[in-house]
Amino acid sequence: MKTLSPLDAVTQFVNAMNKGDLETALGLYEPGASLVAQPGVVVTGTLALREALAGFVALKPTMTSEAHQVVEAGDVALYCSRWNLRGTDPAGNPVQMSGRSSDILRRQPDGNWLISLDNPWGTDIVA
Numbered sequence: 001m002k003t004l005s006p007l008d009a010v011t012q013f014v015n016a017m018n019k020g021d022l023e024t025a026l027g028l029y030e031p032g033a034s035l036v037a038q039p040g041v042v043v044t045g046t047l048a049l050r051e052a053l054a055g056f057v058a059l060k061p062t063m064t065s066e067a068h069q070v071v072e073a074g075d076v077a078l079y080c081s082r083w084n085l086r087g088t089d090p091a092g093n094p095v096q097m098s099g100r101s102s103d104i105l106r107r108q109p110d111g112n113w114l115i116s117l118d119n120p121w122g123t124d125i126v127a
Helices: 006-019 022-026 046-057
Strands: 029-038 041-044 062-073 076-088 094-107 113-118
Touching (some): 006 022, 006 046, 006 062, 006 094, 022 046
Parallel strands (some): 029 113
Antiparallel strands (some): 029 041, 062 076, 076 094, 094 113
């Protein structure tokens, strides 16, 4: 099996979210990973990630990335991108979101990269 690069890990995450595959998406995070669910709200750990990501999966999203850049330094990588998400809320209303991600991934002992810190809002988290 091919070892996941940082970009592979993020691409698999996007594909899993687009398929509504929460378990695969969760498997691309480190066990103690954190997610900026929205500016001012950070969740940490598998249970909190599951709850936060389930909210996005419920939108039946189609996520796309317009552009990305990966910078590696040893066993740490910074992934930056512009993204869009289109979906439908539980009431049937269309939802459209976009942002600029700045995510940190870490190389695992098996050589694969997993998401350690997922910040889909980039610098928008700064008040």
